[in-house]
Amino acid sequence: MTTTTVMTKPHRTIWQRWNWLLWVVVIGALYYWTINGLKFTGLQESAGAVSRSIVDGLVHPQWSYVYDGSGEDLVSLILQTLAIAFLGTIVSAVISVPFAFWAARGTHERFFLRSGSGKVVLTLIRTFPEIVLAIMFIKAVGPGSYAGVLAVSIHSIGMLGKLFSEAIENMDRGSEEAITSAGGRSGQVFALATVPTIMPEFFSYTLYRFEIAVRSASILGMVGAGGIGTPMIFAIQTRNWPKVGIILLGIVIMVLLIDSLSEQLRKRLI
């Protein structure tokens, strides 16, 4: 007499078998709400004509705007945009360092009160819209690129502080222990072990943030904080599409150049 063993399927509860249905219902309801809630009435009759003139302007950019020596041309404003991004990033990198040590979780800490509060502050800074910061600084220092620099340097703290603090948390503690075991004081440990270990990563993150700052510096001008954004928004508002075309071209080339340059540098650092 032979006994046959039947392979039974692993038992799944009803919940496990049917919970995909719940997700389908939830996601379906979410999209139903989304599509019904939005009013797509914005489409104008002139949309086709406007798109055609935009494409026409992009194909025939106003080359005379590239450089005319007035200081208000494309090249000088692109340089100004880069200057805003550069200065803002450097200032923010310096301010971020104390924030990073504040928010980094220590090795011997039991309650994460200090690092936790630091992380909350950094999150708040990160979520505060950069455009609003720029408008606030315009009230303080007047319209122009100075307000842009201030906005970039405050806003970037949120992200740089977070990246720096994670770098500190994940750093190799070996050299610190070596200096301590050789009798180094805490100041010496910091200067001889912590800083040299962490520096390349800090530089790399700062460069990465610079790439982002270049993009945001190019739009901060739309609210009056200097750089290429100001002529851009005027050109869009006056429907001067050839000028929009050349500015767009300038921004694309600038961003591509900065991205590849920064990538090269970052590859060498780490």
Next chain:
Amino acid sequence: MTYPEIPRRSWVQRWHVKGIGGTVVLLVLLVASSQMTGVDVGMFFSNFGQFMNLLVRMSHPAWDYTTVIIQPLLETIQMAILGTTIGAAFAIPFAVLSASNLIHSRLLRNVTRLFLDLVRTLPDLLLAAIFVAIFGIGSTAGVVTLAIFSFGMVSKLFYEVIETIDMGPLEALESVGASKVTIIWYAVLPQILNQFISYFLYTLEINVRASTVLGYLGAGGIGVFLQRSLNEFNYSQTAVIILATLVVVLVIDGISNHLRRVLL
């Protein structure tokens, strides 16, 4: 008795040429850019009173304004969801086309990637300004902006995921003569689905943040009210809007972070 020879250092190392040169370049760039941007530290502090005045006025939020902004806040979330979905849907074919393990034609891959790189260079507000000119003021412009913005981002994240998959199941199916579509459906999709959803949620988080300011240029959502309050110098309303945006962003981040942790 002979001493071992002390290793010679080249003069580049001995005089710290790289370190000093780098510092000098950095300083020159700093001075040049602070001149170009007209930075004046003194001016900030002499106008500090005005800045503090603004902060003081913002520190008294007009709480009754909250009821007005709930609807536009929901609209902002709706814009972000729809924009991200459209962008991600368009991103999938482009991600497949630029993944080096699925597409063997180098030319096709490089052309696709160059196109995606170009799309990614455009900042979101700039796109919003152009689409407001095309579609008129309203949430349509916002949805299209977010769709294009997330298309550029998602397609890059997606093709990087596709490139990291395990090729074993693909080769197994290929060896029994499965078609390209079958391979993608049974070998590629199960490996990448969770990461796709995770990146989709991550993009949604970024889009919720972005969509809160798009309205500043007329692209719908809470940004329209932000711009109105700022133009009317009604900073107590601005404060409510910023706080409400903060809450929405944190809630969406929390949900999305939780879902992503469950998925991965």
